[in-house]
Amino acid sequence: MTSTVFITGATSGFGRAAAHRFAKAGWKLILCGRRQERLDTLQQELSSLTDVYTHVLDVRDSTAVNAVVEALPKDFLPITSLLNNAGLALAPQAAQNVDLSDWHTMIDTNITGLVNVTHALLPSLIETGAGASIINVGSIAGQWPYPGSHVYGASKAFVQQFSYNLRCDLLGTGVRVTDLAPGLAETEFTLVRTKGDQAASDALYEGANALSADDIAEQMFYLATLPPHVCINRLEIMPTTQAWSPFTVKRQS
Ligand SMILES: NC(=O)c1ccc[n+]([C@@H]2O[C@H](COP(=O)([O-])OP(=O)(O)OC[C@H]3O[C@@H](n4cnc5c(N)ncnc54)[C@H](OP(=O)(O)O)[C@@H]3O)[C@@H](O)[C@H]2O)c1
DSSP: OOOEEEEESTTSHHHHHHHHHHHHTTOEEEEEESOHHHHHHHHHHHTTTSOEEEEEOOTTOHHHHHHHHHTOOGGGOSOSEEEEOOOOOOOOSOGGGSOHHHHHHHIIIIIIIHHHHHHHHHHHHHHHOTTOEEEEEOOGGGTSOOTTOHHHHHHHHHHHHHHHHHHHHHTTTOOEEEEEEEOSEESSHHHHHTTSOHHHHHHHHTTTOOEEHHHHHHHHHHHHTSOTTOOOSEEEEOOTTOOOOOOOOOOOO
């Protein structure tokens, strides 16, 4: 039976690259995001390779998530792999200078959205059983603190712990769960984070030899196609050019 992957945030970055990677291997695709025109483009690009089903979806809306899942075409079911990829960072400034609404948007998307989709698709993944997988896109920010990460990093720490806790409850079902934690990767992520500041985005990536969306998509495909008895609980991946810094000390002047 052909495998099916359900990808949230398929309209850009890692999600779009993953749609191409899984299509190349013949997986059926269910692609979601808020931007209809980008979903239409993906449908046109990938339909010659595989069956593609797209649906506009804001993952923050649990009623909409449930409606999309209930209306999935039967020939795309059950789901083999869920890529919980939709997410964003906002407000790179210090916590004390951030709009509360930006914190709410990150919590609503990265936490509430991710659990909405997971809850709706668990029965289908359990029906698949051995070989099924949930790949939750966390971040190195979920493990390592840095200035301006505040709620973003905390939301990704949630993703890590939720992934581990899901593993406990899904034991015996065959469904694997991975917290995939990328470091610096060049996508539209920084453009979103800076609310459209292309110069800031370009400056961040300039000369950094950052990870590409394709690098992450390759890891997603690797995780989803491991032998069914193998589960990688957490996969942290950075560009070779990125590492940790020493602790900062604010000295009295
Ligand atoms: N790039 C990095 O350096 C990096 C590092 C670590 C982790 N990550 C994580 O990787 C994931 C993908 O990010 P990316 O780098 O590929 O960024 P991106 O290019 O900005 O893509 C983000 C995707 O999320 C979707 N999305 C955002 N809010 C949504 C919502 N409310 N409902 C549905 N879809 C939504 C966007 O689609 P629409 O706008 O069309 O809805 C878009 O397809 C995120 O979870 C991010 O936190 C990124």
